[in-house]
Amino acid sequence: MDVKAALADYYTKYYRDTLGIPGWRDLVNVRLDDKAYEGQRLAALERAVGPIRSKRLLNVGCGTGGFNVLAEEAGAEVWGIDENSDAVAITRARMRNGERALHAVAETLPFSDASFDLVYCYAAIEHVEDARRSLAEMVRVMRPDARLYLHTNNRWSCFEGHYKVFWMPWLPAPLARLYLAARGRPTAYLATLRPLSRRQCVGLLEAGGGRVVQEHDLGLGRPVGGPLWPLVRLYYRAFGITPYLELVAARGRR
Secondary structure, three states: OOHHHHHHHHHHHHHHHHOOOOOHHHHHHHHHOOHHHHHHHHHHHHHHHOOOOOOEEEEEOOOOOHHHHHHHHOOOEEEEEEOOHHHHHHHHHHOOOHHHEEEOOHHHOOOOOOOEEEEEEEOOHHHOOOHHHHHHHHHHOEEEEEEEEEEEEEOOOOEEOOOOEEOOOOOOHHHHHHHHHHOOOOOHHHHHOOOEOHHHHHHHHHHOOEEEEEEEOOOOOOOOOHHHHHHHHHHHHHHOOOOEEEEEEEEOOO
């Protein structure tokens, strides 16, 4: 496989065709040379849970595998699953141990109980059909002293991180589609997004047998909404909202 060509095709379809982002070429270029981008994610993970060397790590929603490559280089035994078969094929071609990238869904992880030291789920839980079942599966495959790292958009954020637009999180779905259409964006992808609030994440983790042991405040994020930013900032501060959630969970007491 020509990995660079496959990445260019995959992300052109995603950013240009699926999301209709005007600056799609710049985003594709970031993905073609994603070492810095994925390196920031790896650094954030190690700040939260410590070094990953010698850890058996599962990346749930591994996408095209840039993070997996860096985690392998950092000394972890890295596995990945993704529901998109094209993304999995690219990941297999990029990894040193490509057979550890599997086509699967988070709701039914193809691993035995207590298989991993670390489960990593970055910007993926908002895409699954059943977040409760998915998080329960992640907890199931954790060893007794393992950690689950969860990073996701807050459903109450005023920035939609996929379409990369100012967002009004309280809009009902029909109005949200009209809003995107008015901005000249395709709307079908919106139906695949199921963002969670902090309260929902914590509740679903606990329901699945986990417990939050760390929570990192990622601040207010980028200014959004242009002249509306002061109002957005006031809204965030008044309701204690951060646009992104970063949680670390352990297995709960049984």
